[in-house]
Amino acid sequence: MTSLKRTQPTGSDSTNLSSKVYVRTTRAGKVQKIVREVYLRQDIPCSSALCSECSKISTTYARGRAQPPVLAAKPLTSETFSTGHYLVPDTNAVLTGMDLFELESAFKDVIILQTVLEEVKNRSLPLYHRLVALTKNEDKRCYVFFNEFRMETYVVRQTGESINDRNDRAVRRAVQWYKEHLELSVKKKACPAIVMISNDNDCRKKAIAEGLVGLSLSKYVSGLEDADTLLDMVNEGREREDAKTTQENFYPEYYSLSKMTTGVKAGTMHQGTFGVSPFNYLEGTVRVPAFERPLIILGRENSNRAVSGDVAVVEVLPKEQWKTPSSKIVEEETLTKNDNPEAEDGETVISNKERKALQEDVKKAHGTTTEGKPQPTARIVGIIKRNWRQYVGHVDKDSVRTSDKLSRAAQTVFVIPMDKRIPKIRVRTRQAGELLGKRVLITIDSWDRDSRYPVGHFVRSLGELESKGAETEALLLEYDVQYRPFAKSVLDCLPEEGHDWKVPADTSDPGWRDRRDLRDLLVCSIDPPGCVDIDDALHATQLPNGNFAVGVHIADVSNFVKPDTAMDREASMRGTTVYLVDKRIDMLPMLLGTDLCSLKPFVERYAFSVLWELTPEADIVSVDFNKSVIRSRYAFSYEQAQLRIDDASQTDDLTQGMRILLQLSRTLRAKRMAAGALNLASPEVRIETESETSDPIDVKTKQALATNSLVEEFMLLANISVARRVQTAFPQTALLRRHAAPPAANFATLTHQLRVKRGLTLDVSSSKALADSLDTCVSSDSPFFNTLIRILATRCMTAAEYFAAGTLAPAQYRHYGLASEIYTHFTSPIRRYADLAVHRQLAAAIDYAPLAPSLQSRSRLEGVCRNINVRHRNAQFAGRASVEYYVGQALKGRDLIEEGHVMRVFENGVVVFVPRFGIEGLIRLRDMGTPEPVGEFDGEEYVLNVTGSREVRLELFDEVKVRITDEVEESTGKRKVKLGLA
């Protein structure tokens, strides 16, 4: 290390040492005093290409690495700033204007101060990550200036000064320093202006008094070229320059953070995530540890500006106000159709219609007795964390004043989010006419006490409503699926040979190191028809001792995706491949997924093999893990494999091997079922498409063959064997997957329903008991009844999740659904990041390769788990939503009568499930006839007696004939599947 020359003598010289002392409150409510040293220095460059002073500094970086100046010598000019300008946004400007800063056409040469970076991180982690990504984008020329470490710009907080004032002062000091520094080191006439962007009036005034340039975000934007479009993106809510005259506040004020922390600690308040009922937008729930059943939040006033997904603090209401969960369908669209987006004055929090709906509900609650025991209700007193994201929606036609496309007048409109649980959002725009009938992307900026609805702004338009492109993109955005093409840096990580890559012929090649040559084994793969990313292949032979040698061979993806490369980072961010009906969004580039890693037949491929010796009773005698080279003999579809096995004339070794596998898989399955594995149903449908246009023509329910479960059983076995092995090797950091046993309270409703309606009992004491009692839930008149119950039971379950072994006690590793003590994902590394990580851990466990540091640290691994858990869930939601969309498309213009089953009964309607299409939908009273028939609801018996224009008795679990049509929704012009009674 010859480059170890120190430029700044530190020593005991205390002039360049300062310390930061601050007080922090921990999650447990403990107050900690943190003392930190800060070393102040003078060698932090301004990073302007114009500055000759700072170019000398770069020599002090590690390993002689020089950082070229980021800020351009010729920054963007405008009318106001003829010599060009550098921007210095304050925290609020970044928080409110992130979409603007990400624009490609404007906002270049931005100086992000460390003060701002830290504050942004405090306020919003997602925005912080976007900001960091921005600084890595070369085109944006975004420079992070560590002003808190530079001696001239470091600011000491004065006594009595608030932290915000201190930070504002730090920003102004940095702006001033930049100005003076550049004036000194650049010839005066060409010196770019330093423009501070702040929405704070006071701060701007002070800046101007100090001789600096300070502009508000909107003022700056209005000086740009396409100001009109850009102004839309300026965050309306938070920018209150000309504070409106004080208005009546609709919502109660939030409690202070300290009051809430004290309350939560003392048990008088509770913290949890707020969720909104999909059937009643006025009813939300918060699940808190102190109560077995979720707390009900009723009405706008109580939900107090919380949006589904926010982490909120609640106060439980007095017992007189407790109630049963709503048994009524309440839709926002119908109740608030006439609200005026502009009219802020005459507005009340609760419209009369809403009040009426609520009152009816409460009355109802007091009438009920015994079983429908009132549940505690609560009101929200504060928000700990907003979980606002970008939302996909469409402009409410009725809220647009002038739909003239040429009109550039700003008006406020409502955007109705696709997600029914999100309230409509007030958006101010100059392009209302153009956006009508489009899918649009919006964000929520704020929700103040004086506004009935949240306020947001447009991000961009995705295209025409109903068009396939826009709807698919909408779906991907809604579920946060990363769908952009892979960046060049990712593609650069692929092998140079591209599709010509081959397993080296020479076995002394380093690629063959520690690999077993299994090319002689008769390996084959069995997958759904048309599968191109073949993750797994199998083989089996009989051993002389009567046992069987069985192998599961998994694509050796970790051979191509090395840890901490751009490709690895991208894959870890994507987390999983997302399958839509007509589209696959890959986790890894195509070259790997469908070719080099795919265990295609007749070519040699690297694999990671799990080799067992199994007794005829399918007990494991031994297991061995090896990196290997295999050559698959055939790629079967499930159907082909089934035919081959059933064909008695086939007696070759490959077919014999498959028969062994099938036999063993039956034994394995029987053993698993005996141990209490659950057979849970989720409706799966397949969309038949016309190959040319990929327009859907029909919907079919998926068929299960014995060969499906053949593959499944061996994958489970491999996953379990691998889980044991990595857990032994890395008791702290093994990446595992668990499925927690659901609390019995989850099943309360279903148990009650089964008892009342069918006299059946559901034993939920263990997975085995549940599996057995589910088997008894049959109905002689309806073969589908059992599946229906399984679907409903599935919804009572908790979600399976990935976790790092060290975070939980071994007793909690259990996978409830599979009835296995330990489990992980190993068998699909092409399409799941978890599997790839487990491959690396297993490779380290067998001493094949050292473990990457990112998989060694428990805290990092927890981060990985958190992300892939979310990604995994979103991928499932996106897949389902895609099927739903296509089912809708396939039903376009049809008018069918199908069999349906009542899943849920409300006062004013029922939810019906149609097995043939796997869809469930509402049939409201008003859909049953005109004039709207009268419903008499019995919540104890789950019966809705309809009289009037239509006479029918609707009972839970009953089979009904359903008429399926599609209708165009009036307000949106959107096509929807409509269910009615036949």
Added chain:
Amino acid sequence: MPLDTSSYSLALLRLDGRRWNELRRIHAVISSQPAADGSSYLEMGNTKVICTVTGPSEQKRTGPQQPTGPTASARIDVEVSVAGFSSVDRKKRSRTDKRTAEMQHILVSALSDIVHTHLYPHSTILISLHVLSLDGGLLAALINASTLALVDAGIPMSDYLVACTTGSTVNNASSRAVPARQTIPGIRSMANEVDDPLLDLNGLEEQDLPFVTVATVGSEKGRVAVCFSETRMMAERLEEMLAVGVDGCQMIRKVLDASVKAHGRRMLDDT
């Protein structure tokens, strides 16, 4: 939420404003407790340690495992106590704490090598260390403080034993995968993410990064006497970490040497 070690790649500045190869402030006092045979007070950043040396004193004749015979040389005992108020969370570490015991053991074996124990047969040198404040680099501070106190006690040793920690900024991007909502095209190639060795980690950095404590004996051609790590790290990073650590030890050695000499001058002036 203050910035964490992942922000290093933004400007190649560490959490406290240091560059990769800079030590924290060192403040060393010799004879801090004049009543003791030898004593020192050492600050490395916010890690603060007091050390006193008692002895060499005659060994108490207890215990069966007495070394006998002419080769018996002085025994070094080390006691480390970490004050309850030393870190953010007030927590008393017991004397039988495994980590403390391990550090005591390392100190004993490293010091036994350089102290000329054969000069004091059948005697004990007791080194007591009190940690007043803890902010990373504990073992290194303990070693350095012991060296100073031994010098103060006038016990002959072959050279200074000095120590410091070195770490490595591993790349956190893949694991902190809280994804940016929009991938922005044209992102600067991530392939050259920063993986610098870091000298003298503070407490926060120690929590996040892999690190090694390195101690060396002697100047330029010195040898490594202690190399100790409790974290996992990539084998290929170790070499450069050690190189940086050894250089760091030389810097510390100069600082300690200067304070010893200054103390010597003061003593001469006083008399």
